[in-house]
Amino acid sequence: MNTKSIMSILQVCLLLFIFTSCEGILKERGTDFINNDQFYKNKEQCIAGANGCYRFLNNIFGSDLIISTEGITDVVYYPHGTSIDATFSISPANPGAGQYLWNSCYEGIRVCNAVIAGIKASPVDEEIKPGILGEASFLRALYYYILTCTYGDVPFYLDDVKSLEVLEKVSKLPRMDAHATRLALIDDLELYADAMHVRKPEENYSRITAQAAYMLIAKLAMWEQDYEKAMEYLQKIRTIYGNLNQYPLEDTRFRDKNKPESIFEVQFAWSQSGIKKTTSVACFFTPSKQSGTDIYDGVSIPELGSGASPWTSVRPLKHLLDLYENVKDDLGSSTEGVDPRRDIILGYGYNGKYFNAPTNGQKPWMGPKFWCPNMDNAADGNNQKMFRFADALLMMAECANELNNPTLALSCLKEVRERAKYVRFFTDTNKEAIAQEIKDERARELTGEYQRKWDLVRWGIYYDALKETICKEFEPAEKNLRPYHQYYPIPDTEVIRSGGILTNDAYNNK
Structure with missing residues (x-):
């Protein structure tokens, strides 16, 4: 050349x-x-x-x-x-x-x-x-x-x-x-x-x-x-x-x-008639879903809609769960309450209803911090x-x-x-x-x-x-x-x- x-x-x-x-x-x-x-x-x-x-x-x-x-x-x-x-x-x-x-x-x-x-x-x-x-x-x-x-x-x-x-x-x-x-x-x-x-x-x-x-x-x-x-x-x-x-x-x-x-x-950004600049991050951080519905691991989540297609989800390790729940103060005593950030980063349920996984003794999903409302198949318009x-x-x-x-x-x-x-x-x-x-x-x-x-x-x-x-x-x-x-x-x-x-x-x- x-x-x-x-x-x-x-x-x-x-x-x-x-x-x-x-x-x-x-x-x-x-x-x-x-x-x-x-x-x-x-x-x-x-x-x-x-x-x-x-x-x-x-x-x-x-x-x-x-x-x-x-x-x-x-x-x-x-x-x-x-x-x-x-x-x-x-x-x-x-x-x-x-x-x-x-x-x-x-x-x-x-x-x-x-x-x-x-x-x-x-x-x-x-x-x-x-x-x-x-x-x-x-x-x-x-x-x-x-x-x-x-x-x-x-x-x-x-x-x-x-x-x-x-x-x-x-x-x-x-x-x-x-x-x-x-x-x-x-x-x-x-x-x-x-x-x-x-x-x-x-x-x-x-x-x-x-x-x-x-x-x-x-x-x-x-x-x-x-x-x-x-x-x-x-x-x-x-x-x-x-x-x-x-x-x-x-x-x-x-x-x-x-x-x-x-x-x-x-x-x-994502819209049906406008900008389509998407990622698929939410697909990896959303609970499993019943096809064609807004049912996510047994719970209806209308804000997420029925068009999403979540993939195999990332899951928390025991170490992260312990950081939120098994907390001690400086004197070794247990503290009262749960860190509110837990229910943003982790998904135990939605609107007062528990997902099937934590109800059955399994780990929670990743939480609403990562979910994308009305996700279209794998198209996620959330900012990163x-x-x-x-x-x-x-x-x-x-x-x-x-x-x-x-x-x-x-x-x-x-x-x-x-x-x-x-x-x-x-x-x-x-x-x-x-x-x-x-x-x-x-x-x-x-x-x-x-x-x-x-x-x-x-x-x-x-x-x-x-x-x-x-x-x-x-x-x-x-x-x-x-x-x-x-x-x-x-x-x-x-x-x-x-x-x-x-x-x-x-x-x-x-």
Whole structure:
């Protein structure tokens, strides 16, 4: 293939779909801005370029990612005996969700690099650029964040692939140390974060904000154990949001879109006559259903309708059930009442009627947090939540504890529990005890929000935690789980494409 042909392919690959914000969702509008030299001539074109960077989110945040980050952890499992992801049967030759995640993230990075280069070279007023660059830089950093959380060390580049020379360069990049990648991303995000739009709690806003950038900086910094850096940006979020008590707990359901507590969620929508941008996450988190009816495991749920077709459902592990029910206070006494978050994340019944499963002594289903009203077959139009203020408070608690400030750590924990009207208050100032309580509280509050596995890996407890939980209840996990499963392998197709520069030593040396 000659250079001219390759460049033509590159140009076609740079064709982006444009999204415009309308009534809280991003809607598609086709346009063509293949050549950076011919585009980015005004503010509107720069915004259009940044809009194009969003489109890969819908490919990434779906059932495969939520199964790999939430459905095979210490709190939830996916009891599907033939799923290679759920049974820890992945390999470089058969990487499961690892293939599409790799492809989608790097496609997003390539487009973000091109858009950022175009905006930087634009004749647009320099005062306008930082806010727009911030959105594109956040998305590029998010794609890299997902890659480093999923694979560990990965190839890293910020080049605009606009020539054969650059293409050849990036196609031969080896794995880069994930620590160096995260530090580079923090530096880049800090250039633009303060220039981005700050969403007011009462504002219905679906685009990326300064709060989202602050949150991602803090996430990256905590991976690097730079708790002071993380605390700096988490404090900014707290200043914007105030007290958690003002935000209803019910708004944590996926169907409740862009509510005031939200910091970042991926936009989905479904309607019979309008936008069809869907995922199938709810299919994996809904009780079994009687075909052609609105009867779900013996209970009528009119709000879910009769058109849904749930698949094999994710189920909670005993560890998660215990976190909600078998609770002790600091003196070892049982507390009264049940954590109200339990009946949002877990499904024991509906409208006062119990499902058949828990009535018969079986585990509950996953709860209304994940259900999608009037789901059409497998089409789920819920937004997918990733960052919200409660998460930021629990991150603050963790950072404060690591920085030997138990008073602040306990204050943040208390604020999260007070919003949930949870009667138990934790007052132990022992650092290890607080750390464990934060780990448990993140499960109680955030299960299902694309974070649990990455938290376990970041804490360095992934393998041990799974051996004590999922491996005791799901035989394929006990049989197949290995320490190297904390990360996915780079797909063999990518290893071959790199000419063997990319490797999977942990998997190949098993």
